[in-house]
Amino acid sequence: MPSCLFCKESNSRTVFTEFGTPYLKCCNCGHLYSSYESVEHYDGYFENQKDNEAAELFWDLAHKRMYSSFSKRYMAGMNGRILDVGAGLGFFVKFASAIDGWEAFGVEISPGGHRFATETLKLTNFYCGKLEDQPFEPGSFDIITLWDVIEHLKNPRPVLQKCRLLLKDGGILFMHTPNGEIQLAKAKIKKALFGEKEGTHFLEAKDHLHLYKEKSLRRILEECGFRRTKFVHLPPIQAVAGKSGFLRLFLKNKWWFWSVAASKLTFGRLNWDNLFAEAR
Ligand SMILES: [Zn+2]
CATH class of the missing domain: 3.40.50.150 (Vaccinia Virus protein VP39)
Structure with a gap:
């Protein structure tokens, strides 16, 4: 599991899941990153x-x-x-x-x-x-x-x-x-309104490793x-x-x-x- 870019720790919580891949937020510094290896x-x-x-x-x-x-x-x-x-x-x-x-x-x-x-x-x-x-x-x-x-x-x-x-x-x-917190909020709204339809772009969990x-x-x-x-x-x-x-x-x-x-x-x-x- 990847760790925070700044704290080098894995003390994090899931804030969004995109087609099975969680995005994590560091519990120490709040940095957002993808769990995708x-x-x-x-x-x-x-x-x-x-x-x-x-x-x-x-x-x-x-x-x-x-x-x-x-x-x-x-x-x-x-x-x-x-x-x-x-x-x-x-x-x-x-x-x-x-x-x-x-x-x-x-x-x-x-x-x-x-x-x-x-x-x-x-x-x-x-x-x-x-x-x-x-x-x-x-x-x-x-x-x-x-x-x-x-x-x-x-x-x-x-x-x-x-x-x-x-x-x-x-x-x-x-x-x-991208502006991480803003994109995260938009992704949450999009998912709540339209669900996870194939081909929908949220945060690009496999490409955007850090927000x-x-x-x-x-x-x-x-x-x-x-x-x-x-x-x-x-x-x-x-x-x-x-x-x-x-x-x-x-x-x-x-x-x-x-x-x-x-x-x-x-x-x-x-x-x-x-x-x-x-x-x-
Ligand atoms: Zn951190």
């Missing part, structure tokens, strides 16, 4: 990426608003080198490399993602394997991004420590990950050498559980709008949005 394997990720149109719809078009908002905030009018870790099919690297003054790099552990990025998107600065094994020079990046990556890592410390090493002084690490909140994300970043963590808001992915659909998307965007409003009104004390963290 994952073996580190990435062969299945992006391996069957045959439908290029579907890939573009989700990974490119549905992400564009979020990426554009990111580039306006962190890249516009500046120049430098940006690295995307867990770059998947490479759409963010492609997006970033089109921005004036920026050289964009990607690292992806799955051979399928790497193949798509280099063969279909024709990306050249795109590497296959673990970040820790890549030949990058310390202090050689201005920005490192981790889009929807940290929740998949059994122990994110080696990756975060390596990011710290690769960033220049004053460089920014940027992360997007963070502001406090735990800040804590893991500090453990890995980051000193200043700040939470911001970017527009959400324009799809729900990988699908578009007017009503679901409308509700998602409304939720986002009110989350940002609540955060502003409470000076950041309430955050119902996904977690978008910048750390230096």
